[in-house]
Amino acid sequence: MQTTTLMGGFVNAPLDSARAFRQIMTAVAQxxxxxxxxxxxPPAPLSVAAGVVLLTLCDPDTPVFLTAEFDTDDVRAWIxxxxxxxxxxxxxxxFAVGSWGDLPITDFAIGTSEYPDRSATLIVEVASLNPEGAELRGPGIKGKATLSLxxxxxxxxxxxxxxxxxxxVFTCQNRLAALPRTTKVNAIKVS
Amino acid sequence: MYVAVKGGEKAIDNAHAWLAEERRGDTSIAELSVSQIREQLALAVNRVMAEGSLYDPDLAALAIKQSRGDLIEAIFLIRAYRTTLPRFGGSNPVDTEQMICDRRVSATFKDAPGGQVLGPTFDYTHRLLDFKLAADGEVPQAPSAEIAQADTPHIMSFLDRENLIQTEPEGPETPPDLTRSPLELPATRSLRLQALTRGDEGFILGMAYSTQRGYARNHAFVAELRIGAVSVEMDIPELGFAIDIGEITLTECETVNQFKGSKTEPPQFTRGYGLVFGMTERKAISMALVDRALRWKELGEDNVGAPAQDEEFVLYHADNIQATGFLEHIKLPHYVDFQSELELIRKLRRAAMGEQEAVE
Amino acid sequence: MTDYNFAYLDEQTKRMIRRAILKGLAIPGYQVPFASREMPMPYGWGTGGVQVSAAVLTPDDTFKVIDQGADDTTNAVSIRRFFEKTAGVAVTEATVDASVIQTRHRIPEQDLRSDQILVYQVPIPEPLRFLEPSEVETRKMHSLEEYGLMHVKLYEDISQHGAIATAYAYPVKVEGRYVMDPSPIPKFDNPKLNMAGIQLFGAGREQRIYAVPPYTDVVSLDFDDYPFEASKADHACDLCGAEDSYLDELIVDDAGGRMFMCSDTDYCAGRRKAGCIGAQGVPYQEDVA
Structure with missing residues (x-):
């Protein structure tokens, strides 16, 4: 086993994951x-934020899908x-990790009418993440918000x-944002 | 003038101190040791292990001591402790055919290989209070015999040879775990059996009794009841083979029930099954009857609307820790919701009386 | 064994609860099944709320616990102590200072901010349960958005009593989709379900978690001709004089004399500190109240 595999986890798992979860939860809530x-x-090409989400939420009960870009020996071994x-x-x-264009979004579980929670959460690695771009409305949002999608x-x-x-969940270096299924997205027309 | 009452913290501390004192009782009387409870109140210990879902006689005895003999409280202590234990893996299924039986009786055949072994049973004791015990509980040694070395075949296997008993389909390789995933209905048989084996003895007994009295009667014969020690083995992947990790005492009950059949299928008996930690035969027999009643759908029987046939009813109400918690919680403060009802009923009465006056 | 993990629960359990919370937030008002653990306090004492709090708390939080609106009720004291001991969090009685508030039966009078989390203890999460005892059936009803039974029940109230006879745990519809039980809060609190804070609901015995994100549309069920009305006792607080707060009723003498005081003890103390005095109140002093 390579040393890179053994390293890069949380230093203090109970406390680090508690803090990380708060960041993930407030992002999903808002x-x-x-x-x-x-x-x-985590090993490249995983971003720090994607690594944090995986460590915080995934375990033997959560199967993970990796797109080809992320499906490397190092990443597999680390996860x-x-x-x-x-x-x-x-x-x-x-859960799934990948860049936007590579994720086969029609293949993932979307839940059932009796159990809509049985759906996948996609960790989307993006090159940039900014509070500008598409307009978001819906639960968690006071009026409207904007996010680069x-x-x-x-x-x-x-x-x-x-x-x-x-x-x-969108991850970019050491930052993240979230887009639950309730959020209504509109492109802002550039005039 | 009114000054609000405060002092929850102090009240709790004082209550706990008093409770501890009451638990100890009169200090001029010798204190009970955990090993005394383990050895001399073994059936209470067994019940706590069975419904606590943790096989550890010493901890069960400790829980009984701590709970002042309230067995549901003791079961609760064990359950809460059990939840915190790390899980290293699952054992292989135990082989009850290899059980070293302390007791083994069949109600269906007068004799069978392995014989009828009465064992340490209350069955034929006359329930006369033994006043000698009050002064002196020492007893002479009971007669003993060599442990039979050969396996004790299941009575069911003889019926099976004649194809008289229904064969059961193989279950899933890894059965679901009621303590690790939320109960989901319809439940598989293995999930139902898990719920029954840790369910409240009184509840399961009542349900089983109701089937005997005609609420989904299933004509159960105890083909076999056996109690004894079995070894627990676990596969160790690093070693490539299974090792013996301990020995537990189990009670197993197999019932042979009314047969079914059709124009195309010859009649066959059906089964009910009970398996419980420790020497717990009332529970194991009850479990087998309720198991059988819950199988109406897979055996193509009618649902006559009996409580013991209703899997949702049985599974959601069998757990005494859930039941006692929710039942007892109604003694906690409900000022706020009661106040909202008070205010509503006053308003509705005012409106109703106003209308009456208007009519008069 | 005394050395328990941070916030008592093991990491795998917390992850399982955390995943349920996220799905709950993504599907507001929908009850997510979760593998509730046996906690060291009885079912009915807030095991669902305690598990949610355990999964949410960080060491940097300031934690407040109320039962019936009060910080000093015995079970609130007990739960606060549990997390002081197992998570080492700071605790407070002041709503404004709390980052996580666990509650039973009340929403604080003080509006919550978007950086605050309110965790509810829930006894029966299923709003349809008393109309239909079977979980299999109610799950089907939610999936089909079939809530006619609930409207029939409310309408029968009106025909019998001239008003909707539900005073607490008054059902709401969340984001126009799921009918949700807001836990046994008085209906006075229902309008506050539209808030800036994150609301998480935990039902331990029933193994369900659900959530309402900030600024989510929560509507109390009603009829055009019988609109929902948030009501309270028609009194002011006898200690602080507040007319806008939910009141506890106390029997104060053998003749059955009554007095009313704020159920939210922090709100009442805050007003009295600011100099407000009710009909039977005394000027605020530390240590006394």
């Missing part, structure tokens, strides 16, 4: 806000060692599935 996510140093999460196909995944149509389609649907 779509559009951008929070810090620190404490993990397996630190979380014990099985690595699986998209259809079986509770990779596109809008797919999120509009996802919202239309409510109460089914996917939930998204």
């Amino acid at each position: 779509p559009g806000i951008i929070n810090d996510a620190v404490g993990a140093t 397996t060692f630190h979380t014990g999460a099985p690595l699986v196909d998209a259809a079986k995944a509770s 990779p596109e809008t149509a797919a999120f509009q389609q996802n919202t239309a599935l409510f109460p089914l649907g996917l939930d998204f």
